[in-house]
Every structure is written in structure tokens, then in C-alpha cells.
Amino acid sequence: MMATMRDLTSMHSTRSLAAGRPLIVLAAGTFSEAHLEQARVGRRATVEVADLGSRDKVRETTELAAGVIVTNNPFPRELVDALGPRVRILTRAGIGLDAIDLASVAHRGITVINLPGYATDEVATHAVALMLAVARRLKESDEAARSHWSQWRGMGGMRAIEESVVGIVGCGRIGAAVIRRMAPFTRSIFAYDAFATKIPRPARLVGSLEELLGLADIVSLHLPLTPATSGLLGAQELALMRPGAILVNVARGSLVDQGALAAALASGHLGGAALDVLVEEPPQLSDAILQAPNTLITPHVGWYSTRSERRVREQAIDDTLNFLSGRQLRYASLVTGPHTNEV
Numbered sequence: 001m002m003a004t005m006r007d008l009t010s011m012h013s014t015r016s017l018a019a020g021r022p023l024i025v026l027a028a029g030t031f032s033e034a035h036l037e038q039a040r041v042g043r044r045a046t047v048e049v050a051d052l053g054s055r056d057k058v059r060e061t062t063e064l065a066a067g068v069i070v071t072n073n074p075f076p077r078e079l080v081d082a083l084g085p086r087v088r089i090l091t092r093a094g095i096g097l098d099a100i101d102l103a104s105v106a107h108r109g110i111t112v113i114n115l116p117g118y119a120t121d122e123v124a125t126h127a128v129a130l131m132l133a134v135a136r137r138l139k140e141s142d143e144a145a146r147s148h149w150s151q152w153r154g155m156g157g158m159r160a161i162e163e164s165v166v167g168i169v170g171c172g173r174i175g176a177a178v179i180r181r182m183a184p185f186t187r188s189i190f191a192y193d194a195f196a197t198k199i200p201r202p203a204r205l206v207g208s209l210e211e212l213l214g215l216a217d218i219v220s221l222h223l224p225l226t227p228a229t230s231g232l233l234g235a236q237e238l239a240l241m242r243p244g245a246i247l248v249n250v251a252r253g254s255l256v257d258q259g260a261l262a263a264a265l266a267s268g269h270l271g272g273a274a275l276d277v278l279v280e281e282p283p284q285l286s287d288a289i290l291q292a293p294n295t296l297i298t299p300h301v302g303w304y305s306t307r308s309e310r311r312v313r314e315q316a317i318d319d320t321l322n323f324l325s326g327r328q329l330r331y332a333s334l335v336t337g338p339h340t341n342e343v
Contacts, residue, residue, distance in 0.1 A: 021045050022066035022324050024317070027052040030071035030093075036310070037069075037317040045321055058082040067320045069093050070100070072300075080104040089113065089323050091332070093316035094303070096252060098225040102336055111337025113319060113329065117173060118312040119303040124177035126302035127250045130274035131182070131218050134246050135161055137272075139296050156271075159217060159244070161185050167216025168203065169232075170251070171196040175222035179203045190215050213240040218248065225252035235260035244271035250302040253278040262288035265295060276302040 024047045026034050037047040050061035052070065055078050062068055062084035069091045080101050083090075090105055092114040105112050133139065140155040148154075166182050168175050171193040179189055179200045189203040192212040199205060206212050209232070213219065219241065223229050233247070234257040241247070247270060249256055258279045264270045272294035281300055283290060290297070303312075315331040322329055 023064050024067040025050050025062050025065045027070040027073045036313050040317050055082045069316050075100045077101045077104040091316050091320045093312050106336040112335040113332035115315050116333050119308040120173045120177050122305050122308045123174050123302045127178050128181045130248050134272040134274045134296050164217040167212045167219045170222035171199045176200050218246045220248040221251045230254050238264045246272040248274045250276040258289050262292040265292040
């Protein structure tokens with residue numbers, strides 16, 4: 001009788017376990033193959049790509065796994081509960097943890113790690129590029145040059161960047177990197193972070209989000225998505241922003257009430273928005289934000305460069321195997337597991 005794919009996978013994984021090599025499952029999605037990961041671990045582990053999109057798929061493909069690596073894959077409780085009994089570590093090959101049910105993972109006694117520093121430069125540079133592109137109306141200028149060259153004045157006025165006040169919300173790795181990048185453009189940079197005590201010059205800390213929104217001509221968000229930050233900017237907060245101000249978001253779409261943002265743009269209260277992240281990715285074609293004026297949207301590519309993609313894959317497999325081998329983590333942050341109470 002011909003062996004099924006599941007039988008072959010099980011046989012392969014069993015041989016790996018018998019040889020003393022842990023099985024690490026890489027969720028199919030952003031990365032479609034595991035050649036880089038397998039070459040990096042050599043004979044120390046077996047790496048397999050698997051569809052982890054359903055409870056049955058997770059149960060089947062992680063039955064013998066010791067570690068699982070995910071990228072943007074949603075991992076709610078039902079998938080966590082289906083993880084195989086040998087799984088000891090769940091690695092987020094990225095920064096944000098909002099797609100993973102951390103409480104369920106902690107309840108299972110599984111360690112979670114993430115890689116907060118793998119794309120700091122890429123995301124910060126993307127944020128600044130978006131700021132400048134919207135402030136200088138590059139999208140509209142390109143359209144004018146292609147069709148109505150002499151009508152460029154119809155695009156509306158442009159505030160000089162050096163006269164603009166930039167507001168940074170969140171001063172972790174990326175927020176601080178944005179401040180350093182914007183320093184040559186303007187000396188007027190304010191920042192709000194409930195936990196920061198020291199930030200790069202020339203930025204100055206303000207005492208509240210409301211204060212920052214009232215000061216800035218350009219507001220850039222650099223916060224994780226948590227229950228406390230979800231919907232951080234709603235209609236009330238957007239109304240506090242200066243008339244004609246620009247909002248930039250390269251963090252998480254749900255930090256902002258997207259419907260309220262579309263309305264603020266349509267009314268003319270806000271002068272523009274640049275978004276690398278949306279509430280729903282990809283968005284429905286009927287989403288109001290796609291029709292909002294003076295809006296520049298990129299498809300969640302702020303993290304990407306050919307080097308950062310390789311970097312995150314290398315760091316994810318290295319520290320997954322480091323953990324399984326009892327060695328110190330080199331790149332990752334411990335989110336849940338031994339020596340941490342975070343869930």
C-alpha cells in the first residue's frame with residue numbers, strides 16, 4: 001500500500017528523533033521553504049515547513065515537534081491547544097506578539113521568544129520615507145507629472161519640513177531610531193512614552209499623548225498592540241491633532257480607529273496619512289481607508305530588506321535551537337517561560 005504524505009512525514013520525523021535531532025516546524029506563509037534554516041542547523045536538527053492554519057493541521061504536523069516558528073500567522077487558543085505534546089518553544093520570527101494567545105501558551109508551559117531587533121533600521125527608515133513622501137506629496141506629484149503637469153498647484157500647500165513639528169509616540173528601538181533619522185530635517189521633535197526616561201536628542205519628552213497630538217504636524221506611531229494600546233487613536237484623539245497634520249503608522253493597524261481616520265481625512269481635518277499597517281491585511285476593497293484622500297498605503301513591508309529577511313530567519317532558527325539545546329539566547333527576547341512572568 002502506498003504511504004500517505006502524513007505517513008512519510010511521520011517516518012522522516014521519527015528517524016530525526018531517533019538520531020537525537022529535534023524537529024522544528026516552520027509555519028508556511030511568509031517563508032515558503034526551509035533551505036536556509038536546514039543548512040544553518042545541519043545535522044543538529046530537522047526543519048520542516050508545514051501548514052499551521054487549522055487545528056487539525058497543527059495537531060498533525062507538530063505531533064513530534066520540539067519547536068515551532070511562526071511569522072505573521074495568527075495563533076489563537078485553539079491552535080495553541082493543538083500543539084504537539086513535545087513542543088517546548090514557540091518562536092515569533094518578528095517583533096509583534098498580538099497574533100499569539102500568550103496566556104494559552106504560558107498555560108501549556110511552552111516558552112515564547114521574539115526578535116525585537118531584527119529590522120529596526122528598516123522600519124525606522126520606512127517610517128521616515130513615509131513622512132517625507134506624504135509631507136512632500138510625492139504620490140500626487142507623480143500623478144500630476146504623468147497627466148496634468150501644469151496643475152501641480154492643485155495638490156495644495158506643503159509645509160516646509162524644517163518648520164514642521166514631529167511627534168513620536170513610543171520611544172523603543174524603532175521610535176528612537178526615527179528620532180535620530182529626523183534630527184537633520186527638523187529640530188522640533190517631541191515624544192511621548194509612558195515608560196521612557198531618556199530619548200535621543202533633539203527630541204523632548206512630553207507628559208501626555210494629548211499634549212503631543214496638539215503640538216505635532218506629523219505624528220508617527222511606534223507602539224506594540226496590546227489591550228492598553230488597541231484603539232489608542234480614536235475619533236476624539238484624532239480631533240486633537242492639529243488641522244492639516246499627518247499621521248504615520250508603521251506599527252499595528254489596530255492602534256488607530258481606521259474608520260475615524262478615514263473620516264478625518266475626508267473632512268480635511270487631517271492633511272494626510274501614511275500607513276504600512278491596517279486593521280485587516282489585506283483590506284477589503286470596500287474599506288473606507290482605501291478611498292480616503294491624501295493617503296499613502298504600503299503592504300506591511302516596513303520590516304523588509306533582503307538582508308533583514310535573511311537576518312530574521314537566521315536569528316529565529318539559531319535561538320530556537322539554542323533554547324532546545326540549553327544554550328543562551330543570542331538575539332531573542334524571552335516573552336513567556338522560565339524566568340519571566342509576562343503573559
